[in-house]
Amino acid sequence: MLEVSGLTAGYGAQPVLHGVSLEVARNEFVAVIGANTAGKSTLLRAISGLLPQCSGRIAFEGEDLTRLKAHEIAGLGIAHVPEGRHVFADMTVEENLKMGAYSHANPAFAHHALERVYELFPRLKERRAQYAGSMSGGEQQMVAVGRGMMLEPKLLILDEPSLGLAPLVVEEMHQRFLDIHRSGVTVLLVEQNVSLALHSAERAYVMASGAIEIEGAARELLNDDRIRRAYLGI
Ligand SMILES: Nc1ncnc2c1ncn2[C@@H]1O[C@H](COP(=O)(O)OP(=O)(O)O)[C@@H](O)[C@H]1O
Ligand SMILES: [Mg+2]
Numbered sequence: 001m002l003e004v005s006g007l008t009a010g011y012g013a014q015p016v017l018h019g020v021s022l023e024v025a026r027n028e029f030v031a032v033i034g035a036n037t038a039g040k041s042t043l044l045r046a047i048s049g050l051l052p053q054c055s056g057r058i059a060f061e062g063e064d065l066t067r068l069k070a071h072e073i074a075g076l077g078i079a080h081v082p083e084g085r086h087v088f089a090d091m092t093v094e095e096n097l098k099m100g101a102y103s104h105a106n107p108a109f110a111h112h113a114l115e116r117v118y119e120l121f122p123r124l125k126e127r128r129a130q131y132a133g134s135m136s137g138g139e140q141q142m143v144a145v146g147r148g149m150m151l152e153p154k155l156l157i158l159d160e161p162s163l164g165l166a167p168l169v170v171e172e173m174h175q176r177f178l179d180i181h182r183s184g185v186t187v188l189l190v191e192q193n194v195s196l197a198l199h200s201a202e203r204a205y206v207m208a209s210g211a212i213e214i215e216g217a218a219r220e221l222l223n224d225d226r227i228r229r230a231y232l233g234i
Pocket of ligand 2: 040041042083159160
């Protein structure tokens, strides 16, 4: 479904990514792990069309993404939930969610998406009229994920959704990601919680210094000595 090959990208003259290749099959759940500043967010931004400097190939369902603008990429069914959530604090939960339908292929049908988001996160339905800025970190993350789901995406890209959240909230959030995946959405997850990432995903890539260092089945990576030592502290 998604094919990245030989991707070199960054923000200025010096690239951050050096020839990254990665594939995500339809209905797969793939994780990208790696230390801070490895280039994980940069990779996700390149896929979503948020970086000016890109060379190499990024294809989604056979279509070349490198020439498309971010809203056009969203329109193809790729939802990107950014690191740090970025909810609109002065807007209500429901207003935030509706912003997510902006690039929906058919905005008139976005109310179906809203019902689906409220099923996924009943808490958001209870708090639909509350200002997003007044909610807890976990609830704001639900808003951010819900806003992505308003696109009824084929591919959901999640950047560090557990950052700064309490362990129980993180666990709950991952259950929802598994629900989303089971409902037929392909998931590409960047996650600092390596153990959780490898328990949720089917396959994973390890990034270091802007390149893919290791890739494999998540179960195998959980038993890989390099990963156990570097990321799991075992
Ligand atoms: N907006 C930006 N402008 C310039 N450099 C950036 C920007 N965002 C990230 N970088 C640089 O790109 C590198 C990779 O960062 P990032 O992709 O955020 O890593 P990760 O998500 O793995 O922590 C870092 O060296 C970082 O300083
Ligand atoms: Mg990041």
